[in-house]
Amino acid sequence: MDPVRRIRAQEVTIMRTIGSGRRRSGAALVLAWAMALGPQASGAVPGDLDPTFDGDGKRVVDLGGTDQSQAVAARQGKILIAGTTNEGGDNDFAVVQLTNGGVPDPSFGGGDGVVTTDFFGGYDSAYAVELLPKGKFLVAGQALDGQGRSRFAVARYRRSGALDTSYGSKGKRTVAFPGNAVALDMVRLPDGSTVLVGASYPKENFVLTRLTKGGRVMRSFGKKGRVITNLGGEDGASAAALQDDRIVVAGSSGASSATLNVALARYRLGGALDRRFAGNGKKVVSMVAGRDWANDLVVLANGRILVVAYTGGDIGLARFKPNGGLDRSFGGGDGKVLADFGDDETGQALVRSGKKLVVGGGFGEPPDPAVFRFGPGGGVDATFGSGGMAVADFGPDIALAWGVALQGTRILTAGYTETPGGDIVAARFLG
Numbered sequence: 001m002d003p004v005r006r007i008r009a010q011e012v013t014i015m016r017t018i019g020s021g022r023r024r025s026g027a028a029l030v031l032a033w034a035m036a037l038g039p040q041a042s043g044a045v046p047g048d049l050d051p052t053f054d055g056d057g058k059r060v061v062d063l064g065g066t067d068q069s070q071a072v073a074a075r076q077g078k079i080l081i082a083g084t085t086n087e088g089g090d091n092d093f094a095v096v097q098l099t100n101g102g103v104p105d106p107s108f109g110g111g112d113g114v115v116t117t118d119f120f121g122g123y124d125s126a127y128a129v130e131l132l133p134k135g136k137f138l139v140a141g142q143a144l145d146g147q148g149r150s151r152f153a154v155a156r157y158r159r160s161g162a163l164d165t166s167y168g169s170k171g172k173r174t175v176a177f178p179g180n181a182v183a184l185d186m187v188r189l190p191d192g193s194t195v196l197v198g199a200s201y202p203k204e205n206f207v208l209t210r211l212t213k214g215g216r217v218m219r220s221f222g223k224k225g226r227v228i229t230n231l232g233g234e235d236g237a238s239a240a241a242l243q244d245d246r247i248v249v250a251g252s253s254g255a256s257s258a259t260l261n262v263a264l265a266r267y268r269l270g271g272a273l274d275r276r277f278a279g280n281g282k283k284v285v286s287m288v289a290g291r292d293w294a295n296d297l298v299v300l301a302n303g304r305i306l307v308v309a310y311t312g313g314d315i316g317l318a319r320f321k322p323n324g325g326l327d328r329s330f331g332g333g334d335g336k337v338l339a340d341f342g343d344d345e346t347g348q349a350l351v352r353s354g355k356k357l358v359v360g361g362g363f364g365e366p367p368d369p370a371v372f373r374f375g376p377g378g379g380v381d382a383t384f385g386s387g388g389m390a391v392a393d394f395g396p397d398i399a400l401a402w403g404v405a406l407q408g409t410r411i412l413t414a415g416y417t418e419t420p421g422g423d424i425v426a427a428r429f430l431g
Ligand SMILES: [Ca+2]
Pocket: 090, 091, 092, 093, 117, 118, 119, 120, 121, 122, 123, 124
């Protein structure tokens, strides 16, 4: 199993293990009861499900197979969701566009609001979406090639969902690394090129590549267009962001999968590690005694770096100064926040909304998609939802929000129900 799937499977397994025999907290029951009354029962408040999104703030998208989504973006009143489906046989990239009202968009994908993209006839899965000018967008993830080896995979689409054949090779590009590699995030640079980041295995390292605006590997980046960084153990990158003219990457590092910690690395645009960051370009920080890792990051206006971390049951946040040191003005004095909302929480994705920090993830056992909001200093924002958290109940199946995005002040999440025949789930909350 590739490291992403392994990590994510571990995460759910951990929640199952820890949560077995436990019941939902009273707060969650009160929240469920309040939601049953409906957001229109009284004045709408931040954290309410948005009734203008498919009537109840929630949408289930069944593509006919086992369907998953890992990323969401809002554009011009439409909602793009990227993931994978095995409908039709082997897994393919799946991209769904919903209207602002939360239903499949008839102007996308030839009328049904869905496009799927196959690379080599094998397993393909998308984990990131990046909006481009003129309504175009990139979707990135992994594709198994003819040798069964996982490569970075990216496809560019036009506004309509049609592949943009002017990009790469007929709209697609794959990049092979030694062993297997999975692209989990990407960041667009000012010149229109794109840096893709992810994880390799069985040698577990941060891996990066840079593609030109036209979708060719930029061979001047790193070695022949590839950068492989060993942080000292089992390492994998899950997210990237631009910090001025540097690329900041976040993920995990540990001597073994049992001892993973939050890991950051910073690179120059040419792919070299930036030794002005934390002394050697790399920074590893432990959030809890057990395993933890970074799932997403944002760079704040002052160059500080905010990470959301898996911590084994709480929402973990850590803020770093621009040069990589922990920012002790954040959280309880050590630059870190561990927020417990009364059960098992997991933070998957992070976005800044004005000065507030919005985390998408999961709550409960089995989990439902949830949004958690914090103030700029890392304190829970009690004006949001129930004690800083809002949950979208999608029934008894395991479901998480893997992606979060803002639509104006509203908060979009997308994820999936984790069952055979599972479906993509999206929810929109008032901000
Ligand atoms: Ca396929």
